[in-house]
Amino acid sequence: MTNNDLLFKIHTIFDYTTEEMLEIFSLANQKVTAEQLNAWILKSEEETSEPLDDKSLETFLNGYIVFKRGPSEKGLPALSVKLNNNIILTKLKIALNLKAEDLIAHFQIAGLELSKHEISAFFRKPANKHYKKCTAQTLACFMKGVTLKNSTK
Template sequence: MTNNDILRRIRYTFDYSDTKMIGVFRLADLAVTRVQLNHWLKKDDDPEYIRLPDLEMATFLNGLIVEKRGKQDGPAPVPERRVTNNIIFRKLKIALNLTAEDILAIMALANLQVSKHELSAFFRKEGHKNYRECQDQILRNFLTGLQHRERKSEPKANKSPTDKAAVKKAPAKSEPAANKPVAEKAADKKAPAKKAPAAKPSNSGGEKFQWGKAPVKGGKKSY
């Protein structure tokens, strides 16, 4: 990883504006112009890209320590003229006041498992028998996990395609008509009410009455 890449990642992680970045440099007694900063923040393949020197990288990290933890009594630390991944890692640890458990949790956010013994080797002084060089992969994953933690973003690798589907509840499905018993279907459809037949007029003699004709009783006409 280049110093420029690390500077860009830190700026994005803490959502620092150009003015804020310049202020962090100033906390370590280094005046930086906006033009210089813009050149350092350019992508590596940009024609206006300018490499960030080790001295300026160390100065920025010293300023970040002051920004996050306040100014300490005594003389300000002298920035290193040569920085390594181990130095950068250690300065970030100090600036954020991280414990070993904190760092392991941040690494886990980037899906990287590191043992506590392995982690402690990165913070040993160079030349110590247990010193271990911090590779780009370690520092890159730490910065990625730190970004997830500070910006409250979820790692892409941890997202499941079913996560969104689980949020949306499926609508309740009604039972198909084909599964209903025949008796239920018949009950659902009520037969229309039948009309009662109209009452037929009747007479006491059981014979049909006609106008102009007198009823006959016992076979004889009566008037």
């Protein structure tokens, strides 16, 4: 799953308007134009599509947390040195206010059976011996679960 795919999925799953998407970016102090946003959410094979870099995606996710949960006393989190699927999953978990049981349900509805222990391994520090890398397939499965959960509401 590319950064562009993830941004597009969030845009469509929750039916956010362009203005709401721009507001999310602005909550994390990134000025984005409607033209940039539209280029990021197009399919990659479309001529005017532009790749969404890691910094912009992580900035969006930080803004998404503020959008969904309100500002934190600590301010915005620092951007990662290298964005990965574990960080993305963590930020989505925070923004959507999901507990372990919710994550299990999202994965289950998408056809992936994970235990509470397996899920908690995604949120550990990489140096921890129980850390587990979140693959692109796992993240895509989670997003499928979010899509299916939100389509049944």
